[in-house]
Amino acid sequence: MASTLTVQTVATQAYPDQKPGTSGLRKRVRVFEQANYTANFIQATLTAIPAPGAQGATLVVGGDGRYYSPEAVQTIIRVAAGNGVRALIIGHNGILSTPAASNLIRKRKATGGILLTASHNPGGPDNDFGIKYNVSNGGPAPESITNRIFEASRSITEYRMADVPQVDLSTIGVTEFGGFSVEVVDSVADYVAMVKEIFDFDSIRAFLARSQSFSLLFDGMHGVTGPYGERIFLHELGLPANSVMNCVPKPDFGGKQPAHYRPMVADAHELVECVEKQGITFGAASDGDGDRNMIIGKGTFVNPSDSVAVIAAHAHVIPYFAKTGLKGLARSMPTSQALDHVARDKGVELFEGWKFFGNLMDAGRLSICGEESFGTGSDHIREKDGLWAVLAWLSILAAEDAKRPGVTLQDILNAHYAKFGRNYFTRYDYEEVDGQRAGEMIERLRGFISDGSLxxxxxxxxxxxxxxxxxxxxxxxxxxxxxxQGIRILFEDGSRVIYRLSGTGSQGATVRMYVERYESDPSRHNLDAQVALKPVVEAALALAQLQEYTSRDRPTVIT
Structure with missing residues (x-):
């Protein structure tokens, strides 16, 4: 259907709280539902797009399907058309995982993308919504652009909106509105095509066929990766239907009530219980928008810091890296130094940062990166990628099983520790604490750093x-x-403690404490992490006076 669009200028008032981070703008749904709130932020985002700007641009749009997504997509369509955007590429029913969106931006050479997600934060009418902008390389907007979005949002007095009728997002195809088009695409197809080029699916299928004792269970947690998991594990790899669970995306992620919808032991209770009760050898989960992952097996939990190190150590079994070579490795600063040992062994660069690795990938200096908060990825896109990590582990299992039939997750971890040593690691989260007191705690620690007393x-x-x-x-x-980016304390024995405030929640503050200790003695590689780390944890709690500043006797979550 082609038609001529009428564009109107709508007067508005600025909101003072629309400051996005690299993870976007996250607020309660009721905040986004305020008059003009969403339209204001979309207009500010379009205004901030680097030259040549929004006029004539092609943008990818989609998200994790959380509550308020359908309304937001229609607002994006009308405001984009009003600002001269040439085309929108939208996931079927507004669904696109964050990794799939990054891939689509790159594959279609789009100007950028608008992603509707609050990641692992809970969904529903009383919970969180989020909007973030990704740039043309498929990665999150850098601070230079998020700062421009914030400045535009503070000074906005009007936004432009075209009279585009409601677009049917349930029908795949292209709809033309004069010089503006909306293309609804299969949310899963391009992503599956990409991972089939990265991994050897024939090798994984052969492993699954010959290993009669192996069982897999993937939990979509009613987030966006459910349809991707079904397509990959059931249709591409031929596993039975009971190999997946919770794979229908829901606006409230199933209406359960964990603190968050993270793929971690504290939140993925159902998966953990099934793995232990049914003796599942390989369990995996992904979060709301699909950029994170958890790998477990009966009696085995793969710490995310270890996960990226193991994947890097075995990168040669993945065809993508066999072709490109291993260019470099990177981790977020709080992530354990397990990856550093692998980088030295491989003779490649190791970068320690936060989440700004896109430039290194674009420059051809980085292949694999990871963070302790269950995020793992590579230079195939410019976002973390939960299902990519799951497929990487299946590739490693397939290769190792060919040499040692019946090999388990724990066997692979034990072999890794034997070669590189073990970096014991834990994270303490204190969620929704008083922001002022949390800030005072961090400032006190900064004072110790400034005066050199530590x-x-x-x-x-x-x-x-x-x-x-x-x-x-x-x-x-x-x-x-x-x-x-965080208070970092290193001890003479190599142990580390890091404290930081997180801004990814929609209200209150989250204080995170990270504790790490290296163990080279093989006889001490099978200790419980909390036991191994107890002396360092006790010292770290006392140093920061966490109980006093948070008014909490214990953390909300221990990872």
Whole structure:
């Protein structure tokens, strides 16, 4: 249907709280439902698109299907048309995982993308919604652009909107409105085509066929990856229907009530219980928007810091890396140093940062990256990719099983520890605490760093501080600097403690404490992590006075 569109200018008032991070703007649904709130932010985003700007642009649109997504997509369509955008590519029913959106932006050479997600934050009318902008390389907008979005949102007095009728997102195809088009695409097809080029599906299928004792269970957690999991595990790999669970995306992710919808032991209760009760050898889960993953087996939990290290150590069994080579490895600063050992072994660069690795990938200096918060990815796209990590582990199992039939997840971890040593790691989350008091705690620690009183001090029974800083990441490619990324304390024995405030929640503050200790003695590689880390945890809690500043006797979540 082609028609001439009428564009109107709508007067509005600015909202002061539309400051996005690299994870976008996250607020309660009721905030986005305020008059003009969503339209304002979309207009600010379009205004901030780098030259040549929104006029004539092609944008990818989609999200995790959470509550308020359908209304937001229709608003995006009308405001985009009003700003001269040439074309929108939208996932079927507005559904696109974050990795699939990144792939689609790159494959279709789009100007960028507008993603509707609050990641692992809970969905539903009383919970969270989010909007973020990804740039032409498929990655999250850098701070230079998110700052421009915020400035535009603070000064906005009007937005432009075209009279586009309601678009049927349930029908795949192209609808023309004069010089503006909306293309609804299969949400899954392009992503599946991509991963089939990266991994050897024949090898994985052969492994699944010969390993009679192997069982797999994937939990979509009623987030966006359900349809992707069904297509990959059932249709491409030929597994039985009971190999997947919770694979229908729901606006409230099934209406259950964990603190978040993260693919981690604390939240994925149903998967964990099934794996243990049924003796599943390989369990996996992904979060709301599909960029995170958890790998478990009966009696085995793969810590995310170990996961990226193991994948990097076995990268040669993945055809993509066999072809491109391993260019470099990267981890977020709080992630354990397990990956550092692999980088030294492989003779490649190791980058320590936060989440700004797109430039390194674009420059051809980085292949695999990961973070302790269950995010793993590579340079095939510019986002973390939960299902990519699951397929990487299946590729490793297939290759190792060919040499050692019946090999398990724990066997692979044990072999890794035997070669590289084990980096014991834990994270303590204190969620929705008083923001002012949390800020005071961080400022107190910064004061210790400034006056130099921490260096050489004794903490706990026998820990001596070697160095302490307020971590800043300098991009090796463009020289940009991101400051205030976390308080980092290193001890003489190699242990580390990191404290930081997180801004990914929609209200209150989250304090995170990360604790790490390296163990080279093979006889001590099978300790419970909390036991191995107890002396460092106790010293870290006392140093930061976490109980006093958070008014909490214990963390909300321990990972």
């Amino acid at each position: 260096k050489g001090s004794k903490q706990g029974a026998n820990l001596v501080v070697k160095s302490a800083d307020d971590f800043a990441y300098t991009d090796p490619i463009d020289g940009s600097v991101s400051t205030g």
